[in-house]
Amino acid sequence: MQILSTNLSKPTSFVWNGKKEQTGIFKYPVAESIFLGQTDVKNDTVIDRKHHAGTNKACYLFSAEQYPYWKKLYPHLKWNWGMFGENLTVSGLDESELRIGDTYKIGSALVQVSQPREPCYKLGVRFNDQAILKRFIDHGFPGTYVRILKEGTVSTGDRMQLQKQSDNPLTVKQFYDFLFQRKKDKELLKLILSNSSVPEYKRERLKKLLK
Numbered sequence: 587m588q589i590l591s592t593n594l595s596k597p598t599s600f601v602w603n604g605k606k607e608q609t610g611i612f613k614y615p616v617a618e619s620i621f622l623g624q625t626d627v628k629n630d631t632v633i634d635r636k637h638h639a640g641t642n643k644a645c646y647l648f649s650a651e652q653y654p655y656w657k658k659l660y661p662h663l664k665w666n667w668g669m670f671g672e673n674l675t676v677s678g679l680d681e682s683e684l685r686i687g688d689t690y691k692i693g694s695a696l697v698q699v700s701q702p703r704e705p706c707y708k709l710g711v712r713f714n715d716q717a718i719l720k721r722f723i724d725h726g727f728p729g730t731y732v733r734i735l736k737e738g739t740v741s742t743g744d745r746m747q748l749q750k751q752s753d754n755p756l757t758v759k760q761f762y763d764f765l766f767q768r769k770k771d772k773e774l775l776k777l778i779l780s781n782s783s784v785p786e787y788k789r790e791r792l793k794k795l796l797k
Contacts, residue, residue, distance in 0.1 A: 587678040587746035589692065590650050592620045593668030595631045600711050608633045609708045613668035619741040620673060622695040622734050627673045641733055642700045642785040648672035648729035649679035659721070660713060670703075671712065672729055676746060681727050681759040687752030687783030695738030696749065701785055702728040702762035723766050730758045754781040770795055 593613035600607055610631030621628035626639040648670045657665055667675040674692070681702065688699045705723065710716035722728065756777045761784070764774050775796065779789050 587676050587690075589674055589740060589742055589744045589746065590677050591615045591667035591675040592618075592740060592742055593673055593675065594620060594627065594629055595668075595671075597631050597633065602707070602711070609711060610638070611671035611708045611712045613671055613673065615667050615742075619693070619739040621737070621739050622673075622692075622697065623737055624734050630673060637706065643731040644734045645674065645697065645732050646672045646703060646729060647674045647676050647679060647732060648703075649681070649727060650675050650677045651679070652725075652727050652729075655725070660715070660718075663713065669712065670729060671709070674740065679729070679746075681730065681762065682757055684730055684758045685752040685754065686756045686758060686761055686781050687754055689735060689749045690732075691747045691749050693738055693740035693744040694736075695734060695740055696736035697732035698735055698783060699752075699758060700731050700733045700783065701788065702730055702758045702765070704728070704762075704765065726759060726763060728758070728762050752781070752783060754783070756781050756784070772796075 594616050595610045595613040597608045598612040610633050622645050625641060625644055626632050627645055632639040684699050686699055690697050705719045707716060709722065710718055760774060761778060764771060764778065775792060778784055778792060
């Protein structure tokens with residue numbers, strides 16, 4: 587896997603339900619390296635820290651291979667890397683192979699796969715179409731958040747090198763699909779709950795499904 591683009595954003599204002607809001611989802615490629623900190627990417631915009639950034643969502647990665655699919659659905663948009671709000675656009679990233687808990691070296695940073703991205707209305711704002719939320723869920727390739735085990739800089743062209751594969755076989759895609767299943771797979775639930783790299787708050791919520 588290789589970093590094709592490093593992306594940052596500035597606050598962008600929009601009106602939602604008659605109220606003025608701001609978002610950091612409008613990310614665009616930058617020429618310089620970016621610094622992955624413990625809770626966010628330096629110089630990036632994070633408006634809603636309840637749902638974005640933090641230890642388990644410090645940096646968001648999205649696959650370059652998914653772009654052609656979405657470009658066909660939204661050909662009228664002005665396309666560039668960062669369209670999905672990702673800090674790192676990565677070639678070769680496959681959610682069906684990435685395991686929750688896998689650790690990777692990217693540039694001088696060491697990161698760990700933590701959880702898939704769950705779309706919210708701000709993705710619809712970026713695409714000017716709230717219908718993209720259901721399409722994004724149904725498509726099943728959400729990209730992934732990572733936690734930062736060692737802070738460091740990442741540049742375009744850097745390789746994403748596996749350092750240690752998780753012993754738990756739960757993949758990002760399996761976890762993502764499970765979150766939106768109407769009828770929950772109990773065996774998959776057990777796999778999720780036994781994975782210590784799944785954020786604790788997620789596991790606590792999902793434990794209720796065992797009852």
